Amino acid sequence: MNSETEASFNFFLPPFVVFGRGKRSVLPEYAHKLGIKKALLVADPFFVGTGYYAEIKEMLNAAQIPLAEWSGVVPDPTDASVDEAARLFREAGCDGVICIGGGSAMDTGKSVAVAAGSGADSIRAHMAPHYGSVGGMAPVICLPTTSGTGAEVNPYAIVTNTETNEKGLGYAAWEMLAAQRVAVVDPDLTASMPPRLTAVTGVDALCQALECYISQSPNPVSDCLALHAVYLVAHNLLRAVNNGQDMVARVNMSLAAMMATMAFPNAGLSFPHFLSEPMADLYHLEHGVAVGSVLVASLEELLPYKEERLAEIAGAFGVQSQGRSQREVAQEGIAQIRKLLKDIRFPTLAEAAGGKDVIDIDVFVADVMQKKAGLLKTQEDRERVRSIVVRALAG
Ligand SMILES: [Fe+2]
Structure with a gap:
């Protein structure tokens, strides 16, 4: 930290x-x-x-x-x-x-x-x-x-x-x-949430915590809350999805969701949430699915700029850092997040949207730039959005 x-x-x-x-x-x-x-x-x-x-x-x-x-x-x-x-x-x-x-x-x-x-x-x-x-x-x-x-x-x-x-x-x-x-x-x-809803809401909490931790304006208080929320999701979401009556996992997921949302209004979010509204409008994705389906792609895109923080997130996922470069640790952390999404049977962007062909990348990028004009202003932002969607569709 x-x-x-x-x-x-x-x-x-x-x-x-x-x-x-x-x-x-x-x-x-x-x-x-x-x-x-x-x-x-x-x-x-x-x-x-x-x-x-x-x-x-x-x-x-x-x-x-x-x-x-x-x-x-x-x-x-x-x-x-x-x-x-x-x-x-x-x-x-x-x-x-x-x-x-x-x-x-x-x-x-x-x-x-x-x-x-x-x-x-x-x-x-x-x-x-x-x-x-x-x-x-x-x-x-x-x-x-x-x-x-x-x-x-x-x-x-x-x-x-x-x-x-x-x-x-x-x-x-x-x-x-x-x-x-x-x-x-x-x-x-x-405890009565079915596995799919557990997965979708839990991934929203994960995104909120992760995005907060790598946002442009984190602060010492938001950092503590967000990183611990990531840790809790990393170690409890799969358990809660696989067994809804696992009350240790349920308690920890409730804590994670609460802590992430104590943090992020005070620090900001990142691409998955910036992109969620256009995704919901254009492809009718529910919020948790929208943010989760571009999470890994967003982290991969931001890796060169947020390497240290992504390595810390990897630590919350249990990735060992000894004898490895910071970049390797961060990459392994992203791989762990990808694995978690797969293990909880979270849909890819193409699956969620109903097929790769449904998404016209030019239309999507134009919609994002119009809806998020205050947040994403530059040609670089435009290219980053495009790259995230291309990556997410490939995943
Ligand atoms: Fe959210």
């Missing part, structure tokens, strides 16, 4: 976290602490049919916290879905939000809380191009049921503006948010 990093950075401290198996039982206690009198329960549709959902409702009922329920969460939430949930929040007289599910459920719930705080007719008021000031939000408690996005600890949400078709971070001054938020991370809730 680079000890010469200049200690000058901003850092968002995540919300209050309660972590551990069975910790869902503290939910009523924290709802009371936040002063919630009536909660909107925002849940992923699949979760509503589970025993855990019934158990959580029963706990809240027993604690005399009345609920309105909304399970219309859509993957990649839109302004329309958020607005619909926010309408129910207002009509039912709620004053707090409890969200249970993956990133989409949590992003929806947090956005409802923002709209409730400002009284805006639509969440669009807080998104590009308006970026209306947020000015507080209703209290929110997040309970993740996946170990991937880490949305329980980040202070923003990805919502699509259906008027402009723009997908992106909601909210101006996001770093000032979340003062009232609690994350209850109970790994038991992730």
